[in-house]
Amino acid sequence: MKILGIDTSNQVMSVALVEDSTLLVERVVNIKRNHSIQLMPAIEALFKEAGWEPGDIDRVAVSKGPGSYTGVRIGVTVAKTLAFSLDTELVGVSSLHVLAGNGERIPDSYIVPLFDARRNNIYTGLYHYKENICVPAEPDTHVSVEVWADYLKTLQAPIQFIGSDIHKHRDLLVDKLGSQFIELPMSRHYPRASVLAEIARTLEPVNTHLFEPEYLKLAEAEQNWMEAHPDQSQGGGWIEKL
Numbered sequence: 001m002k003i004l005g006i007d008t009s010n011q012v013m014s015v016a017l018v019e020d021s022t023l024l025v026e027r028v029v030n031i032k033r034n035h036s037i038q039l040m041p042a043i044e045a046l047f048k049e050a051g052w053e054p055g056d057i058d059r060v061a062v063s064k065g066p067g068s069y070t071g072v073r074i075g076v077t078v079a080k081t082l083a084f085s086l087d088t089e090l091v092g093v094s095s096l097h098v099l100a101g102n103g104e105r106i107p108d109s110y111i112v113p114l115f116d117a118r119r120n121n122i123y124t125g126l127y128h129y130k131e132n133i134c135v136p137a138e139p140d141t142h143v144s145v146e147v148w149a150d151y152l153k154t155l156q157a158p159i160q161f162i163g164s165d166i167h168k169h170r171d172l173l174v175d176k177l178g179s180q181f182i183e184l185p186m187s188r189h190y191p192r193a194s195v196l197a198e199i200a201r202t203l204e205p206v207n208t209h210l211f212e213p214e215y216l217k218l219a220e221a222e223q224n225w226m227e228a229h230p231d232q233s234q235g236g237g238w239i240e241k242l
Helices: 037-048 069-086 097-100 143-154 170-180 192-198 220-228
Strands: 002-007 013-019 021-027 059-063 089-093 110-116 120-129 131-145 159-162 181-183
Touching: 002 037, 002 069, 002 192, 013 037, 013 192, 021 037, 021 069, 021 192, 021 220, 037 069, 069 089, 089 097, 089 192, 097 120, 097 131, 120 143, 120 192, 131 143, 131 170, 131 192, 143 170, 159 170
Parallel strands: 002 059, 059 089, 110 159, 159 181
Antiparallel strands: 002 013, 013 021, 110 120, 120 131
């Protein structure tokens, strides 16, 4: 199976071409640039380097969120457009699952990917390895970092933390978790499209037309609108109301 992986859910942009269990080419860029400008040229360069034509791919895999609203939308839009135009399969994978896939196979440990969500909140999840496959142990969530740390403490197990935003919450996490806290090396903190493709290879494709991002939290503008119009907040998003 030939898979194109796309992750633009945060500052890092990663794209990869994978055939079965073999990574052919991958590009990872951690520079604050506009993903909408650099994504398609990066994909085109990968196809050229691998000697593939767009019609060769069997599946497009994309990180579906949570993360940057703009970044997630760009990746999902490009993935849906490619899947539709090439008449190929589309698979969406949680951005947190992709990051968790960088975790170590430490016995009896959990993996906690983390994105900062401001105001002492985070996007996070709980993962572990089962039969050498990284799988969710709990659904992804948007939660207070302090509440999440209190919950993780009750697991009484080593916790691997992954994500470039760990430094924003390290002091609190270490204070709460003590020796349970494990921070992986810098190289593990960035999502990789090759990991995304590896996960996507095991999942069922989705309906391209109905596929949507999963943000876990309303956009700030939408949240503000709903708070200002509580009697009109049912039956559609704020954009539909305007």
